[in-house]
Amino acid sequence: MGDKIRGAMAVGKTRWGMLALVFFATTLNYIDRAALGVMQPILAEKMSWTAMDYANINFWFQVGYAIGFLIQGRLIDKVGVKRAFFFAVLLWSLATGAHGLATSAAGFMVCRFILGLTEAANYPACVKTTRIWFPAGERAIATGIFNAGTNVGAMVTPALLPLILSIWGWEAAFIGMGFLGLVWLVFWALKYYNPEDHPRVKQSELDYIQQEAEPEPTKVALSQILRMRGTWAFALAYTITAPVFWFYLYWLPPFLNQQYNLGISVTQMGIPLILIWLTADFGSIGGGVLSSWLIGRGVRPTSARLASMLIFASTIVSVVFAANASGLWIAVLAIALAVGAHQAWTANIWSLVMDYTPKHLMSTVFGFGGMCAAIGGMFMTQIVGYVLTTTQNNYAVLFTLIPATYFTALLWLFFMAPRELPQTGD
Template sequence: MSGGDRTTLATPAAKVGMYRWRVCAMLLAATTINYVDRQVLGVLAPFLQDEIGWSEMQYGAIVTAFQAAYAIGLLCAGAIIDRLGTKAGYAIAICVWSIAAMSHSLAASVVGFMLARFLLGLGEAGNFPAAIKTVAEWFPRRERAFATGIFNSGSNIGAIVAPLLVPVIAVTWGWQAAFLFTGALSVTWLAVWLLTYRTPEQQPALSAAELAHIRSDPPEPSAKVPWRRILRHRQAWAFVAAKFITDPIWWFFLFWLPKFLNAEYGLTLLALGLPLVAIFVLADVGSILGGWLAGRFLRLGWSVNRARKGAMLVCALCVVPIVFAAQADNLWLAVALIGLATAGHQGWSANVFTLTSDMFPRHAVASVVGIGGFAGAVGGMMIATFIGWLLQTTGSYLPVFLMAGSAYLVALLIVHLLAPQLAPARLDDDAA
């Protein structure tokens, strides 16, 4: 029976099925694997640095290679996935990052790790564009935010799973096995995706009622808005600035926290797990509370501008105490301060992403997010090089924590100056 036939058989009284949530579970699994794969190097970094003998600046260069490729990938992935479709586009992205993840096991030099990280960045950049497009294909608009929130939680799950899984594998079978194992997870996901994924109209397991539910929205505008039109507006630059200034702090948390905990508190590979899990669990809590707080302010009668920026201010203030983490005498005090900061970042990020829908029409949101994601990756590339040089020359994490503690307040000030009322950008006027 064709997809069109199934649509006509649907009735208002028919029970809507749940198959679309299976697809969402696949996206959650892919995003979790994506973050596990990128986190392996960060968890193993203190010990690989001793074994292979790279310097702080060389480790910074390795991280920079990933960030540069990720930035390039964000510019290209969306167009490739739009052209090839979600099934083929997602498959290519995860195939590239699977090969890249496993290729780390063959690296024996700084150049080898840089090449592996560059390839990993190119592949992993395709995850979010492909997942968001899949959500658009499988969910009506009223369910998309929830579905996106579910699969996006995989970023925090991956950051929690990696420090639990990777040290055990590395200690038992060697560090190369950690890269091979996580790469194998990606290959397993790829096989399931290729065997089971179809568009809703082509999926025989989908009921007529659920297909009608998925296609219940009126047609959406599909015209692509050129970047040059978007970048004429101060609202776009507000989002770009927020991402450029604060995304690098998150990249620092992902790639340098294991090294910091090892250097300052002498944690062994196996001992890193619990502190890192505590930090990223707090990050997950912050992501939820940050979004809830803005909604709470709106329910109190605040304007969108005041509610959004009020929530962003609270999140920014949560990051400020991290300036004391570099000199904390107690491990768990440092973990608490860093965990509060990661919670602040994730709450901040939830509200920053929502800025795009506050200020831009739906058909332009993806483009604005892509521009901001590119800016954040470029910022991450710059901070990776800077941190490598800083640690090589001073050996102190204090300047990095000082920068992290102030970055969000600076970013909020710039957002307010560029978009004082969060007024909608009038893109239609540009086309006239």
């Protein structure tokens, strides 16, 4: 693997710079999201939120996210990733700052809806960037790296947020996060180009990136895309599994606080969350390395992805032991293994859809799948809120159901995922 990576780097490094841009965008995306879960105890006390209020706030984020995924994915394919993503990040940064002006649960619902509508552009844009800048053998590694930004964001938030809260308060925290997005926009506007337009990319690197035969770009109606087998292979599998990560993001801080009375300090709440998300980083990148290693040894991309996903689905079973763990660190270990395996799974399911989707349709197909997943997430937040309300905050049922979602999705992909890239635009 080391020799292969060194050989790939010899043909040029520009694509890794483009990957760095979407990595930092993903980090900011998840700082904005994770902040609400970390601040939930403070905001719930100040505004008298119930568990159902918090579930509804997250529900309206998912409503916006679902609508935004389809709109943003289609827009990115039509006007290009650079322009579409620029305006999306501009709007989501303003929406993040607006949280600092909210004074009630209803105000947070409005802000979260707008945030979801605009943040939905992140993954279609990142996947599109990876699809056009990386060949098949590097896609899972590249996907794992940019998706590691989710875990970095989730780690940075509990590490720094308590300090900001103690000095400036929760309003300033939201405004500061919005400002970070505006800083990123400057770098994106100046540095990002598509491969064929980049002023400094070497021809050898361009040839390496574009080694795979592609169908001729043609105008394809959305209705035609929705009839493609691969669209539904990805959409349903992603719908089943993606909401699990949102469950971790939104409900882990309340779970750990309730079970072990941690509070919101860096040492009490921050360290367990940092360890969980650090494990997720290793899973995200390691999951991509595994399938790329298999491809490098002659395994077909689809088979390499599916075999890797079976291993990660089996690892996720560890989360069952978290709800009734005898101590904090046993629970953290069980959750960390599951979250890391989830991120490894995600790196491969995203690479799988890239393998069989033409690049001029990539954001639309991914956006549709993301919309379906966000709709699943909407109902997931309601189900979680209902279960916790009726069982007096018992998480055991929720943790027990999680592993079954991955095996169900894997079975669906095994039968439905196309085995190769089509050589026509439809």
